[in-house]
Amino acid sequence: MISAELWGASGRRAAWRVDLLTNKDVYRRQLDGVTGGSLDFNAFRAVAGGGTLTLEVPSGRDFLQGVDWLADRVAITYVAEVHGQRFEVPWGVFLASGEVDEREHPGGVSVTVPLVDKTAILQDDGIRDHYALPVNWPVVGAVEALIVNGGQRRYALTPSSERTRTAVSWPAGTPRLTIINDLLAAIGYTPLRADAEGVYRSEPYIDPDQRTVQWDFRGGAYSVTAPEWSESLSASGIPNRYVVTTQESEGVQPLVGVAENNNPASAYSYARRGRWITQVEDGADATSQAVVDDLARRKLRDSSRPAVRLPVEHLVLPLTLGDAVLSPTGHHMVVVEQAIKLEPMAMMSSTLRRFEVV
Structure with missing residues (x-):
């Protein structure tokens, strides 16, 4: 547990908790020795979430006994206490990506673990055979089968009666995630994502202007936003x-x-x-x-309205990619990028995007 008191005058305390899970997302124990790390999310990546985790393992204490970085996963949660009321905000389930760096020093071992979210499981899984669907095949059912046959069981897809209009196919070796997102795009759904609880989700696409506002970043007595921000316009x-x-x-x-x-x-x-x-x-x-x-x-809509990007820094908030917010300028905008340091005293940054009215 990484913890510290935050903004003592406001009666707020916060911590980051990292839990060790099996490769079926079953809780094993809290992961000891975590000293920091970072998370970043980008709506324009197929695998939206990633980051790093750092640990310090003291000599004579095997904090990592039984941890298998090739199979195990970690769930990362932000825990806050404000005037005696406790809040927990999950930030995702992640697995190690690439080489885990372990370095010995006089006090023990420093470990750095690169992280990716669970969509990487489906991205790394290139299908072994030619994959095809006939005409009039239920699309959401096909997506669910692709997820399950990829060894995953935790998903929540909005039901749909849409069926394939023509026969469709993909060659052997195509990433399972590519096929899934092609099928979802064909029925007007969002790309598959892993939510903060590690559940795969997709639903019908909703225009940003029609999404419910999840947070108001305008200033005021209870502002959680740093006063500095800037906009950039591309037309x-x-x-x-x-x-x-x-x-x-x-x-x-x-x-x-x-x-x-x-x-x-x-x-x-x-x-x-x-x-x-x-x-x-x-x-x-x-x-x-x-x-x-x-x-x-x-x-x-997306190409004929010049995009305005606005980076803001703020306290850690339960926002996810695609959420609609009111920006410091009072505009209806959407979260497209996030970056968070696993430090209780750190602010997080979000990049917001809006479109000029056509």
Whole structure:
């Protein structure tokens, strides 16, 4: 347990706890000797979460007895006590990635463990045979089977009646996670992620503007945000039309989804520019016309609104990637990156993203 008193005047104490789990996520014991580390999360990575864990093993005390870094996992939790009320915020279940560095010194052994979240299990698992699904196969059922056949049992996927519109296939060696995310994208779902409890999740994509606000970063008497922040704007390459076509299949006509920006209030629209600037995506997977239409609209929204990125520092909060928040500027934004040091006195940083209104 890494612990210290935080902001004593406010009556707040905090600690980081690291629990050792089996490769089935069954609790074994608290992991002793942990002195620090870090976690980072990025919404644009297939394996979103990672980090490091550092331990000090004193001479004569085998804190790591029975730990198998090739199989065991760790659950990392932030524990806070505010005016006598205890809170626990889980931050994920992780496994060792790459080489564990052990270095002897006069006082014992220093250990550094590189970490990745549980989606790495499915990313590292290249299928041994050609994988194919026939026409009219239930997509969510196929995803669940891919997870289970990858040796994983903890998942929670939103049910769906969507079925494959054409036969689909992937060659041997394709990462299991790639197939899963291709199938989820075909029905308009979010990419698979491992949540703070280590459960695999995916659900229908919701436009950022429609997501419920999870935190308000605006200042005030109870502000948890550092006063310094800055915004950066990217407005290059803005299209006003997006065309998405599905893969061609023998005997099945491809679907075409088109979304156009005709809003005269938008600086990037056809009405303002007087010309079309088109982006095209060919070979998309979509199970229906409704899905491909929605995909075109989403692509246009994401590419035709210049992204504003805003990094903020704040106290440790129970926010996850994709959560909607109100930024210090009062805008509706989404968490796309996070970085946390496993130090009770440390602030965490989040990068927020918003889009200009089209």
